[in-house]
Amino acid sequence: MIRAPGWRRGGKRMARHYSETDVVAILDDLDPARLRSFVAAHVVTPVVTPQGHAFTEADVARLQLLCDLSDVYDLPNDVLVMVMSLIDQLNTARGDMRALIQAVATEPDDVRGRIITHVRNVRVIVRD
Amino acid sequence: MAGDPYAALGLTKSATDAEIKKAYRKIAKADHPDLNPDPAATARFKAASAAYDLLRDAEQRRRFDAGEIDAQGQERPQRRPWRDHAEAAGNPYARSYGFDGDPDLSGVFSDLFGRRGGGFGGFGRGAEDPRDFHVRGQDYRFSLEVDFLTAARGGKTRITLPEGGDLEVAIPKGVRDGQTIRLKGKGGQGLGQGGSGDAYLTVAIAPHPDFRREGDDIHLTLPISLPEAVLGGKVAAPTIDGPVNLTIPRGATTGQKLRLRGRGVNGGDQQVELKVVMPPRVDEDLARFMEGWRKDHPYDPRAGMEAGG
Numbered sequence: 001m002i003r004a005p006g007w008r009r010g011g012k013r014m015a016r017h018y019s020e021t022d023v024v025a026i027l028d029d030l031d032p033a034r035l036r037s038f039v040a041a042h043v044v045t046p047v048v049t050p051q052g053h054a055f056t057e058a059d060v061a062r063l064q065l066l067c068d069l070s071d072v073y074d075l076p077n078d079v080l081v082m083v084m085s086l087i088d089q090l091n092t093a094r095g096d097m098r099a100l101i102q103a104v105a106t107e108p109d110d111v112r113g114r115i116i117t118h119v120r121n122v123r124v125i126v127r128d
Numbered sequence: 129m130a131g132d133p134y135a136a137l138g139l140t141k142s143a144t145d146a147e148i149k150k151a152y153r154k155i156a157k158a159d160h161p162d163l164n165p166d167p168a169a170t171a172r173f174k175a176a177s178a179a180y181d182l183l184r185d186a187e188q189r190r191r192f193d194a195g196e197i198d199a200q201g202q203e204r205p206q207r208r209p210w211r212d213h214a215e216a217a218g219n220p221y222a223r224s225y226g227f228d229g230d231p232d233l234s235g236v237f238s239d240l241f242g243r244r245g246g247g248f249g250g251f252g253r254g255a256e257d258p259r260d261f262h263v264r265g266q267d268y269r270f271s272l273e274v275d276f277l278t279a280a281r282g283g284k285t286r287i288t289l290p291e292g293g294d295l296e297v298a299i300p301k302g303v304r305d306g307q308t309i310r311l312k313g314k315g316g317q318g319l320g321q322g323g324s325g326d327a328y329l330t331v332a333i334a335p336h337p338d339f340r341r342e343g344d345d346i347h348l349t350l351p352i353s354l355p356e357a358v359l360g361g362k363v364a365a366p367t368i369d370g371p372v373n374l375t376i377p378r379g380a381t382t383g384q385k386l387r388l389r390g391r392g393v394n395g396g397d398q399q400v401e402l403k404v405v406m407p408p409r410v411d412e413d414l415a416r417f418m419e420g421w422r423k424d425h426p427y428d429p430r431a432g433m434e435a436g437g
Contacts, residue, residue: 045220045268047270048270048272048273049272049287050273050275050285050287057213058210058213058214061208061212061213062210062214065162065209068160068162071153072153085223087162087163087214088214088221088222088223089223089224089225089226092214092219092224092225094215095214095215096240096241100240
């Protein structure tokens with residue numbers, strides 16, 4: 001396990017932080033120049049700490065995706081910004097949808113029935 | 129990866145490096161878990177990327193072909209895909225996806241999910257007339273880690289924005305985890321007379337080794353010595369504004385709570401939980417005294433326990 005600065009013991013769970021050097025070491029496809037270009041393009045935003053820039057576990061996963069998209073599709077950064085915006089919108093919507101469905105699932109039958117009827121009327125086309 | 133890495137890429141041992149790369153890219157395009165939600169696709173992608181990790185390195189490939197290493201040993205710990213992080217609440221990259229400007233639904237929508245950063249490029253602000261080309265700059269969103277005491281007491285911290293450029297940020301006294309600090313005009317440049325966007329710093333408060341915070345109250349566990357517990361007296365208790373004298377009552381015990389009124393954040397209190405700490409070594413004097421004392425002063429601290437002693 002990598003214990004990067006910013007990782008703290010006990011009490012409240014704090015997201016572990018990785019320095020720029022750490023993330024470049026973790027991800028084979030990432031070099032410092034590429035990391036800087038992602039930051040400059042605002043597709044990844046480091047956490048600002050008094051010690052400098054740091055990245056969370058989630059940022060590392062995002063950087064892996066950014067490397068994959070850049071390499072596999074040969075995407076230039078401006079296209080990458082657009083693609084990531086769409087992926088972010090989709091994931092946000094998916095997270096919201098999950099929360100809503102969970103809320104609906106815990107409602108009593110009559111409430112669920114009204115919601116289902118409404119959604120079917122609006123969203124589902126029935127063909128005879 | 130179970131079995132043959134060449135098979136995972138749809139190739140045989142005779143494949144060239146270029147073919148390996150091409151085969152991996154083909155599978156990644158179709159089956160990347162962030163682009164294709166099908167679990168079967170994720171399984172194919174995992175197998176292919178493990179195979180590619182092994183075979184992309186000429187020396188490792190040679191050793192695998194020679195039977196010196198097996199495919200299993202090369203497997204790297206699988207990271208959670210971005211999508212798992214992205215769906216989670218509090219993801220800083222969460223984006224508005226089109227309801228904020230909806231005249232009928234924006235109210236219900238923001239009641240449920242709050243407000244989020246705009247679409248890419250900083251457009252989509254709605255109110256501006258697109259024909260006049262005055263567009264306000266993009267708002268930037270960052271996370272800012274603040275140490276515990278600075279958050280409790282307020283203060284200033286110097287930060288380097290991801291844009292570059294040093295900046296002093298005033299941390300308001302008593303700022304809470306997850307609150308946002310707005311830096312006016314520190315976002316992206318606007319077009320025409322649109323003006324700059326703002327930078328929003330979401331505060332994450334780093335834990336303190338001794339203090340904990342609950343709302344405006346500060347909690348602290350204070351170790352006291354055996355004589356202090358028995359006899360009582362004044363001890364110095366740390367607070368966020370420096371040590372203050374705390375009167376320990378005679379016969380204090382572990383778990384007992386004392387309140388330092390007004391020593392928390394913004395008029396809150398500090399709650400002190402006492403913890404009696406034995407001397408590092410029980411010497412002859414103490415043991416002899418206790419033996420004598422025990423004879424004449426028996427007491428059973430477990431008498432009240434329902435589970436029985």
